[in-house]
Amino acid sequence: MELTGTLLTGYGFWNPVILILAGLVTGLVAYLLWKRGVSTYRKGSEQEKPYISGNPEPEKNAVHxxxxxxxxxxxxxxxxxxxxxxxxxxxxxxxxxxxxxxxxxxxxxxxxxxx
Structure with a gap:
């Protein structure tokens, strides 16, 4: 059996070339979505703190x-x-x-x- 051939089973088929192409397309879509993200993120600012309905964040040892x-x-x-x-x-x-x-x-x- 050749390496790039299609394997037919009772439930469908498996083709490594199709799966690799599907993985590349999925990766490209994920990368494009990531690039559309907000670029105004500032490390070390209020953006890093969790939002707890406006309440201040308690100390870590108080909630652990x-x-x-x-x-x-x-x-x-x-x-x-x-x-x-x-x-x-x-x-x-x-x-x-x-x-x-x-x-x-x-x-x-x-x-x-x-x-």
Whole structure:
């Protein structure tokens, strides 16, 4: 099969040349829309501040919600699970990748053995 040929499936067709052209046209339209944007933007001015119905913006630490508060019900409901898992949590990416690859190797071994 040639690389630029059309692949017919039961749901339609796929042609890489058409998709590349569609991507270029979409990119051109997006660029033209971006160029029509307002060019009077001034960095460091009032334009950067959020509009909160005319009210002043509160301090960041006054409105920041910690993740523990957001997920309190979830973590409280699974407290039995988390109490066992948290001590094993090291925060080191190398440990997580070792576990990931170890489990993937084990899954591949099981698939090959019981094929």
């Amino acid at each position: 919600i910690r993740g523990g508060n957001v997920y309190w019900g979830f973590t409280e409901g699974l407290k039995g699970f988390y109490s066992r898992v948290i001590p094993a949590h090291s925060g080191d990416l190398n440990d997580y990748m070792l576990w990931y690859f170890g489990v993937m190797i084990a899954i591949c071994a099981v698939v090959v053995i019981f094929q």
